[in-house]
Amino acid sequence: MKDYIEERVLELAKYILDTKATVRAAAIKFRVSKSTVHKDITERLMELNPALAHQVKAVLEGNKAERHIRGGLATKEKYLHNAVKK
Numbered sequence: 001m002k003d004y005i006e007e008r009v010l011e012l013a014k015y016i017l018d019t020k021a022t023v024r025a026a027a028i029k030f031r032v033s034k035s036t037v038h039k040d041i042t043e044r045l046m047e048l049n050p051a052l053a054h055q056v057k058a059v060l061e062g063n064k065a066e067r068h069i070r071g072g073l074a075t076k077e078k079y080l081h082n083a084v085k086k
Contacts (some may be wrong), residue, residue, distance in 0.1 A: 020062070
């Protein structure tokens with residue numbers, strides 16, 4: 001694995017742990033695709049640092065478990081915002 005990829009993988013992992021960021025948020029921050037972030041975190045990080053990979057996986061699983069709540073809140077906000085306009 002090339003050095004710059006290893007560096008990116010470790011930076012992504014640190015960012016996700018520090019901020020509890022989603023894959024999408026991390027992708028935006030690092031200006032890479034969601035697919036790249038996912039591959040970096042699930043495959044490449046496991047090769048570099050398995051302990052760190054398990055910590056990051058726990059954060060991502062937590063994000064996945066609550067995504068339906070965030071989606072519902074976003075929908076609620078959308079309809080409240082549209083009701084105020086009318």
